[in-house]
Amino acid sequence: MGFMPTISRDEVAHLARLARLDLREDELDHYAEQLDIILASVARVAEVAAADVPATSHPIPLTNVMRADVARVWLTAEEALSGAPASDGRRFRVPRILDEE
Amino acid sequence: MTADAVIPFDDAIAAFDPVMGLEVHVELSTASKMFCSCPTEFGAEPNSQVCPVCLGLPGALPAVNAAAIEAAIRIGLALNCSVAEWCRFARKNYFYPDMPKNFQTSQYDEPICFDGYLDVDVPTADGIKKVRIEIERAHMEEDTGKALHVGGSTGRIHGADFSLVDYNRAGIPLIEIVTRPIEGAEQFAPEVARAYVAALREILRSLDVSDVRMEQGSLRCDVNLSLRRTPADPLGTRSETKNVNSLRSVERAVRYEIGRQAALLQAGGKVVQETRHWHEDTGVTTSGRSKEGAEDYRYFPEPDLLPIAPDPAWVEELRATLPENPAVRRARLATEWGLTDFEMDSLINAGALDLVIATVAAGGDQARARKWWTGELTRIANDRGVDVHDLGVTPEHVVRIETLISEGALNDKLARQVIEGVIAGEGDPDAVVASRGLAVVSDDGPLLAAIDEALAANPDVIEKIMGGKQQAAGVIVGAVMKATRGQADAARVRALLFDKLGVVEEA
Numbered sequence: 001m002g003f004m005p006t007i008s009r010d011e012v013a014h015l016a017r018l019a020r021l022d023l024r025e026d027e028l029d030h031y032a033e034q035l036d037i038i039l040a041s042v043a044r045v046a047e048v049a050a051a052d053v054p055a056t057s058h059p060i061p062l063t064n065v066m067r068a069d070v071a072r073v074w075l076t077a078e079e080a081l082s083g084a085p086a087s088d089g090r091r092f093r094v095p096r097i098l099d100e101e
Numbered sequence: 102m103t104a105d106a107v108i109p110f111d112d113a114i115a116a117f118d119p120v121m122g123l124e125v126h127v128e129l130s131t132a133s134k135m136f137c138s139c140p141t142e143f144g145a146e147p148n149s150q151v152c153p154v155c156l157g158l159p160g161a162l163p164a165v166n167a168a169a170i171e172a173a174i175r176i177g178l179a180l181n182c183s184v185a186e187w188c189r190f191a192r193k194n195y196f197y198p199d200m201p202k203n204f205q206t207s208q209y210d211e212p213i214c215f216d217g218y219l220d221v222d223v224p225t226a227d228g229i230k231k232v233r234i235e236i237e238r239a240h241m242e243e244d245t246g247k248a249l250h251v252g253g254s255t256g257r258i259h260g261a262d263f264s265l266v267d268y269n270r271a272g273i274p275l276i277e278i279v280t281r282p283i284e285g286a287e288q289f290a291p292e293v294a295r296a297y298v299a300a301l302r303e304i305l306r307s308l309d310v311s312d313v314r315m316e317q318g319s320l321r322c323d324v325n326l327s328l329r330r331t332p333a334d335p336l337g338t339r340s341e342t343k344n345v346n347s348l349r350s351v352e353r354a355v356r357y358e359i360g361r362q363a364a365l366l367q368a369g370g371k372v373v374q375e376t377r378h379w380h381e382d383t384g385v386t387t388s389g390r391s392k393e394g395a396e397d398y399r400y401f402p403e404p405d406l407l408p409i410a411p412d413p414a415w416v417e418e419l420r421a422t423l424p425e426n427p428a429v430r431r432a433r434l435a436t437e438w439g440l441t442d443f444e445m446d447s448l449i450n451a452g453a454l455d456l457v458i459a460t461v462a463a464g465g466d467q468a469r470a471r472k473w474w475t476g477e478l479t480r481i482a483n484d485r486g487v488d489v490h491d492l493g494v495t496p497e498h499v500v501r502i503e504t505l506i507s508e509g510a511l512n513d514k515l516a517r518q519v520i521e522g523v524i525a526g527e528g529d530p531d532a533v534v535a536s537r538g539l540a541v542v543s544d545d546g547p548l549l550a551a552i553d554e555a556l557a558a559n560p561d562v563i564e565k566i567m568g569g570k571q572q573a574a575g576v577i578v579g580a581v582m583k584a585t586r587g588q589a590d591a592a593r594v595r596a597l598l599f600d601k602l603g604v605v606e607e608a
Contacts, residue, residue, distance in 0.1 A: 074152035
């Protein structure tokens with residue numbers, strides 16, 4: 001997986017949209033410039049790794065760490081909802097969905 | 102929402118070649134969720150089965166449910182898949198309040214099972230067609246919460262003022278089974294889709310890994326469909342119809358989409374790649390959101406979960422202990438029991454095949470066992486809106502009742518009362534017989550007295566029987582059964598009656 005050493009302003013805008021970040025025009029320029037530096041740095045690190053070195057996702061060489069299938073009640077609905085900005089009955093209340101589509 | 106144009110199915114098939122891809126989501130029936138210990142009971146109070154992990158609270162760490170991994174591997178093996186030697190979970194990032202973490206833990210390019218197939222018998226107007234459906238992958242993920250959209254004009258997502266979310270379902274283990282494009286189905290595409298989902302459901306049921314209740318959403322199907330002019334053309338643009346929740350709807354949704362896309366293409370239009378909603382009531386699909394590309398989900402390996410590397414010896418052990426393939430088992434039993442396709446189908450449709458098998462294994466006769474499970478017991482279960490498995494009647498109970506009938510201690514009518522008692526929780530058949538005092542009157546004295554009474558009340562019957570109309574005896578037998586409140590053996594009453602009249606009973 002080779003990194004493109006540059007990121008376009010459009011790509012930054014797209015990522016911002018996916019991340020639901022409302023960036024101003026000057027912020028887009030600013031972050032594009034910063035991200036470009038970060039990506040270039042990552043690309044330099046990537047150069048060191050040979051093709052036969054897989055990208056590391058988990059630094060600890062462990063596999064199959066599993067839990068037995070035993071159920072346990074953790075929170076009551078009241079406890080679960082206690083930190084919610086809004087709730088209605090026993091449900092979380094959230095703003096309308098798909099407004100932007 | 103304006104209705105889409107649709108052209109007749111036969112015209113659409115004459116002009117286009119349909120290609121399908123089916124994605125089936127199966128909710129596993131584990132006791133706890135995929136990545137946390139919350140219970141998974143259906144229908145619990147909203148947000149009563151949640152914890153910091155499935156609510157996405159800061160600092161919460163997931164841990165994989167071993168039973169879900171095992172179920173995933175067994176499903177893959179039953180679908181003739183290879184099992185990954187090593188695979189990871191991935192985060193699928195999106196903002197939608199059905200997942201409070203703002204990502205769904207799934208698998209991306211490393212599914213636990215891949216490259217399988219399922220051979221399906223497709224009933225068509227031209228007879229049974231054998232079709233091999235290739236399975237691309239079966240991967241693990243978690244279910245999402247349930248959102249209730251409030252306000253707005255339609256009650257659906259669009260136009261809602263706000264949404265209320267219940268996270269009990271968020272984090273329940275799901276296995277997503279994805280087919281490769283199904284080509285060559287032609288005019289049978291709707292039947293092929295239905296038969297595949299039916300066969301898959303049967304396999305999942307035999308594995309005992311899921312309730313596979315489509316109406317409750319524990320088995321859900323997404324239908325991808327595209328059209329092209331000829332099989333030599335590249336694949337056309339597809340639509341993805343979400344959450345088609347019955348076998349009949351799978352068939353209808355495929356049929357509808359073929360007609361809709363054909364109308365669009367015939368009119369010179371283009372199919373839009375989008376998610377569509379299926380409407381059970383009207384049998385149409387309507388446009389949903391346009392599909393985000395896979396790159397927009399920014400998948401990356403889940404850092405909080407370690408890779409899964411199933412021990413090959415364990416995988417082989419799971420393979421060796423898989424249940425017999427349902428289609429193979431069905432064919433074997435049909436031969437052993439001498440059943441017609443129709444008899445086998447009604448047994449399977451009643452969902453009682455396993456119960457009949459268990460009843461036979463417990464010493465029962467297959468014909469009598471089928472009669473109980475697909476007749477009386479299915480009827481009672483339907484009346485009560487419960488599954489026939491949940492009536493509280495066991496195969497052993499049926500065998501015991503049948504033994505009592507063959508010993509002459511019960512007749513069919515009394516046997517039904519015994520079943521009622523068993524279902525009402527009055528104990529096993531012997532306990533019900535004892536407590537309700539249900540037993541066939543075997544002493545001839547009271548029966549003869551009742552026959553005399555009945556003959557006196559129906560003086561014309563003797564003449565009819567003597568004149569050769571033996572079916573007239575039914576009146577007397579019925580009257581005696583009534584007089585003894587069903588506790589007589591009808592065959593015995595009949596024999597006594599003919600004996601008394603000195604008439605030889607016709608076979």
